[in-house]
Amino acid sequence: MYLKQRRAAKVKRQQGNMIIMAVFIVVVMSLLATNLIRIKWSNQDTLTRENLGTQAWFLANSASEWALTRLYPIGGDGSLSELATNCTAINNNTTAGVDLADELPCNEPIISCTAPEATLPDDLKYYRITTQAVCSSGSIFQVQREQEVWLKAVGE
Template sequence: MYRNQSTPISSQSGNVYIIAIFVIVVMGMLALNLTRISWSNQDTLTREVLGSQASLLAQSGNEWALTHLFPLDEDDDFDLLNDRCSLLGSSATEAANALVANSDIPCSSPTISCDVSSENIPDDLKYLKVTTRATCNESNVFEVEREETVWVRGVKND
């Protein structure tokens, strides 16, 4: 219980420096890992928001195409739908530009296309495939692309 008189107290002060350096290094590593986790969460959130915007823009493009294919008070048999499908391209570009221009989202104009089914199926089962592809990017760091497809068949009024 007596202090050892052979070693002075000043020679034992180096242990405090080692412990202080160890604590500083450990705290620094914890701060670095927390920063990485925070950045990763922000990255994930940005991608989710851009993905939602691209998905909703693609859905809006398909809804516009459907209103073009099925105008009110018009017949909707397959031959008329096929004719409207072939005319969709020129007006789709204008509509796609309008969809993006009237919003504050960082997306390029979606591409809206309409194709007739190419499978070897009977004429009464043929369908149209309307596809909209939207791409959103945030300052050219993240780029998210979504594609929505709708299959359309005409209805014969007998």
């Protein structure tokens, strides 16, 4: 009889320990789950930013190429006077005229052409084309990429 009472008392004392262990395990597992969800969310943010950055970079690159085709048209002589005229035309039409309505989450690229100072000698006159593209995913992320191209007259 005494042995049975002693076992029953031992089991009763261990029941309290099991509750504490169960609560501890639930708390630890919930913290691990919370951290895993946070890591997954962070990875999605990084992937979204990387994707938007790549789209903005390619858009800025395409705008630079568009400006170069306008600055050096087929059949042009590449002289300083022609470059100056074409550079002014690019500045008057600062966007490439590409309709990005539903294809990309980006604004139209901004293009500018900078002519060299008139006081420089002809062999030091370089033109600069700057393109800027901004892509965004709603109001959460906004990524901007800018590219610069330097060029020189070849016909003189």
